[in-house]
Amino acid sequence: MPGESVVDVELTVSKAQELARTLRLIDLPYARLAECRRISADIETVVFDVDVQLGQHLANDIRRTERIAAVFRGEDTYYPETLALRHGFPHVPHLNIHREQYPRSLCLYDRPYSEIRLHWTALAYVERIREWLALTARGELHAEDQPLEQLLFGVPSYLVIPADTFDDVDSGRPTHLFVYPGPIGEEGIRAELCFAYRSVPGVGEPASPLKFIATTFRGAPQYHGIMHWQPGNLKELHTFLQSAGIDLVGELRIRLRAWERDPRMVATKLILLVALPKTRVSGGDVESVETWAFATVSTVGETGHDIGIWDLHHAVPGTLLEADLSKDGSETGLVMLNPVYALGRERAARLNGVEGRLDRKITAVGLGALGSQVFDNLARAGYGTWTLVDGDMFLPHNPTRHALHGDAVGFSKVGPLAYLANETIEGKIVSKHLVADVLDPGEAADQLQEAYADTEILLDMSASVPVARYLARDVESPARRASLYLSPSGEDLVLLVEDQDRRMQLDALEMQYYRALLLDPALQHHLNRAEARVRYGLACRDVTAIIPQDLVALHAAIGSRGLRTALASAGATSTIWRVNTSDLTVSKTQLPIHPVVEQQLGDWRVYADTWLLEKVMTRRREKLPRETGGVLIGTFDTQRQIIYVVDVLFSPPDSDEWPTVYVRGCQDLAAEIARVKTITAGALGYVGEWHSHPPGHGPGASTTDEEAIAMLAAEMAYEGLPALMLIAGHNQEHAWYLGRTL
């Protein structure tokens, strides 16, 4: 050990003092102080023996007692270096890679030292060393997929390589990458970073000159790591790589020759990128791939000279007819780099814990406050292959609640969003965009049609009922539809997702959702418009709601996760999440979904569902032998000639209910309808009448019924709407009647 021997009380570095003091405690088992050394004024070493908990059968040759040296530095900014002093200490996982092989340096922690330092005690440190040794003896330390901590000397330089750099293994051809410096010179950033590209970037890409040419090697699968210390030159690296079946120098002799006549290549420096597949057990499947990168200190020209393929005359190669095999690369110094993969879709998904299909085609309509942030969440997680559709320009008030920032003002919303996503996730394009209003696409109509036809999910985040209805009913597409929007107050989030086979379509889900608002007292204020609105322009519609960004962000988080979950299953779903803004708890209401019952009546189509019919039948039975009735609640879609029937109101108290006749009264009816309109923000109202027939009678219309329909039709004609009547008879039978005055 270097340094002068000192007695423990003379130590000055506080952690060294603490360790020595602890090791001298009389009844401390399993660890004993051997000696203390001072290397310099603020570097001190404590040498001690630890006992290792061992069984009879070991995976690695760890001994019952190991001698350890802990090197502490006064400034205490990095882990104390922990060295196993026994010569022959095995090469095992989780050693720090040094320039020298011995003594082995244990990599004890997988967390940054700043965190370790918070709770550091000498005893915990000794225990961590003992645990490291005991688990290493059992071969269980590398249980998780934890990479080796590489202690790089000097400032480590990052090399960003494409996610698929080593994908093209089977071809056996090396990949060449062009390496350019990344942004430099920002104060406080100590590391350097270079980007490696598959091809020479086009115009407008990095302005700086080519810095390195990188060339790849892939080794045979290894059980043990083979990089026992940091190779200092080409020859040392060659020796290591031999055990992985790579003839480094021989291969370089071939590869470099190809560049001999290219002065730009000869003048550039070389990076050797090496992938070493690792198996957990000897001969097992490859579980991880270690990637190493080494930059040559010298140019390709000089390196070629050093491996004996050419002579240099004024830096110009002159080929040797036969390679000079005595030149082994030992003159070519190497600097170790820290290779990091660019963020590909798979890794983004893995880091997000996203499993299952990632490349679902999603066409999203409406990239406003909620839409942009939902997209941002999902795209960052590598989820979805997107087409973004929105016709809006990004205006100065938008950044307050949007995934884009102020620098996007004046652009479309979708263009910058797609650009950022594609810049974030490397590889195949993540997002396309279309600047278009879906209800009035103009020149974009054809492109929109293509997008609809080629998508799996049609996601409405437009916060517009007409758009949702249009996407549900009027768009030619095999896609499953979904709708995601906030309530006007911003406190509730609604997610409606069709089933895979589109048996429950978006408009039907919307209607049943309105009904839920009527039935659940807790949801009565769901659609109440927030009072405060703010004008941002001169046009009548240039107003925007006051909704805090924190609520939008919270709902975007829930919405993106909720959507992902819903799409992973085949069924339809209809969910409301509500934030309690006083204590910020979120509650979820799963809305019931009932099968749709539909019928064409002349020009009109009636949509109801089993829940509604069951309610009518139950009421009939309750009132037998008398007839009963009431009004139908729902809405007319005059554009598409659809009547949605969602609920019924029961007989007003002033009605006449006789065994053979029913006359509906009107007491409180207007107030009831007004309540329905208020709760549903006008989405639902009166759409027709219903009544029941007595025992033994089917739902056929009697003469009286026909007269009633005719009278009703005459009245409805003022609004240009048809008269709808539902009759419930015996045997659970029902019939719809439509009256129209032409």
Place this chain on the structure above:
Amino acid sequence: MPKITFFPLGNADSCRIDLDSGKKLLFDFGNMRNPNDKYDLRIDLAAALLEDLRAARRDYFDVFALTHLDDDHYKGASEFFWLEHDPAYQGEGRVKIKEFWVPAAVILEDTDKEEAKILQAEARHRAILGEGIRIFSRPEKLRQWLKDHGSVLYDDDDFVIDAGHLVPCFDKVEDGVEFFVHSPFAVASEGKPEDRNEGSLVFQAVFRVDGVDTRVMLTADTICGNLAAIVDITNANKYRHGGVDRLGWDVFKLPHHCSYRSLSSVKGEEITEPLPQIKELFEVHGSDRSIIVSPSKPIPDDADDDADDQPPHRQAANYYESVRDNKNGKFIVTMQHPTKVRPEPLVIVIDRFGATPQETITRGTVAVTTHAAPRAG
């Protein structure tokens, strides 16, 4: 994982085996601690066992094996266990014994010690009933005694077991352990059936975890002649053991608290030279990195202590340490584990890596949170 726990009891024996099935087996109960001496470093065995049983929500041991009738192997047992033979030893808080394992001598020998008599009465009671007992070795005298007392066990091979056999109620595959009986064996039992130490229980316990076998030699106070005889008999019957080394061990619980008499009749100046059979037992049959456990007081440091004839003997310890050094093994003295100042139970966990003594430092915050806090007034 199965677990063996040796307790720091001074020169006394007790070890507990915990199986994955939840079964608990106790070998001997030498609770030697003086409750009136607060500086007594020996553990309160009864309290420690009760704490463990409470945690496991049990009030019984599946097996209590009494290796022989010496008080350093049973002291306090009559206060701890629920004894079937007399209501005076039954009451709340007493721990029941499902199966009482005793050598024939416990039934047959004459004893004048009070507590030994109580335990003998329990063994005899169970033997006569023919329930909740296994007796090891069947000298003619035992057969006669069982017959005279009308016991059904007199010709029962499952409940009266001779050396050279496995105890029938444990299976290496199903229970994860088997017990091979080394002693008492016929010669000793026939010749001097009442000799307590000669007639004491010796087992080889073989644990199987994930297909890996770990052998634990559990001896009583066996003296060298008997240990040598065990080696001779086992070697002579090798062919009957189906290729299993019945003398093999990964853990060896030393007999008689590290006494030289278990190695040789001659102590030796600095190191006891064992009888050739015993040398073979330790040096040939012990595995690499094996563990020797001495259930004893700390080993005396120097020759000044030699005047005390009681074990442990440093000369014997020197021999065991030489075995340890050759095997990169471990020699653990219960009263020195992990330190002389604060001895703690030795826990050995058995898994596919063999037998691993648990060596976590229980000082500092760990100690503070696992022991009662000192009260401040």
